[in-house]
Amino acid sequence: MAPFRLVATDIDGTLINDERLLSRQTIDTLAAMPVPVVLVTGRPLRWLDQLYDQLPARLPAICANGAVIYDPHTDEVLRAEVISSEVLVDVTRRLREAVPDMSLAVEIEDGRAFRHESTWPVRFADHRVRVISSPEELTSAPAVKLLARSATADPDDFLELVSKTLGGVAEATRSSSSAMVEISAAGVTKAAGLAWFCEREGIGAQDVVAFGDMPNDIPLLTWAGRAVAMGNAHPAVRAVADEITGTNVDDGVATYLRKAFDI
CATH class of the missing domain: 3.40.50.1000 (HAD superfamily/HAD-like)
Known part of the structure; x- marks a missing residue:
């Protein structure tokens, strides 16, 4: 067997x-x-x-x-399992206060589309990837993932900081060797x-x-x-x-x- x-x-x-x-x-x-x-x-x-x-x-x-x-x-x-717009507003506010040099992006439409701030590094062209037209667009739709990137932090330290900042309202983890944290709805x-x-x-x-x-x-x-x-x-x-x-x-x-x- x-x-x-x-x-x-x-x-x-x-x-x-x-x-x-x-x-x-x-x-x-x-x-x-x-x-x-x-x-x-x-x-x-x-x-x-x-x-x-x-x-x-x-x-x-x-x-x-x-x-x-x-x-x-x-x-x-x-x-x-998505992060609601209301939670996205709360989470992004917390993160912006805690990490001044941070860039944010979201995976939307079940991960078929990606929206990012102008400071987010884009490595290749893709019609499903687009810069947001206003800060409000980042939180205007439910997201399967919110991504936060620091240009200067140590990756493990950044994950610890983001996790502490979220205070349990969402899940934080990382899979990148860089200081990029992936945020999901609580329990995901x-x-x-x-x-x-x-x-x-x-x-x-x-x-x-x-x-x-x-x-x-x-x-x-x-x-x-x-x-x-x-x-x-x-x-x-x-x-x-x-x-x-x-x-x-x-x-x-x-x-x-x-x-x-x-x-």
Whole structure:
């Protein structure tokens, strides 16, 4: 019998290499898996195609750190947990008072669109990404994620500051190596999103093996029956893991799964 009934894996820094590509071994391993594999990522919906184009088959995805649960076969959002406009107004006010050099952005329309302040660094052109026309536009619609970036802070210190500033009205985490914090509605985490998905499928936490590398993966790894940190994982992630596999550039996920499932 298979040792687990479901595999849950982060994408960036975990399943793909530093060039955002799947290795041949990882592709072959995913194709041979005898149990479902679910992507559990901080990525928004609009960033999934880059991975789906490499996969042998599209995998269900829990996006935006648990806020959006997506079925790629029907192109349907099964569940979306948003930050209301009222909470966005409160949170952005708190953050602006606490962090003067901060830039803000929001993921809206279930993560299919992105709006940002003019100071937000945009790395590539995308018709779904647009600068806001006024400060009020940032909080005018519910968002699956609010992002805050500091140009000068230490990444871990910035996460601690933002978390303290929010005071529990929203969830704060990070997956970037830079000082960028990802903010979700209260109670929204990768663990909560995966728990909802697994309950729908009749699968318990004890039957799940999960892989991750950054602080936003900690709730996921803490919830899963078997927590596996990547060899390149943040120290806080390694501290909560049951096991540590190879790095993302050394096919750490595929190596673990091949041994666990005797592929």
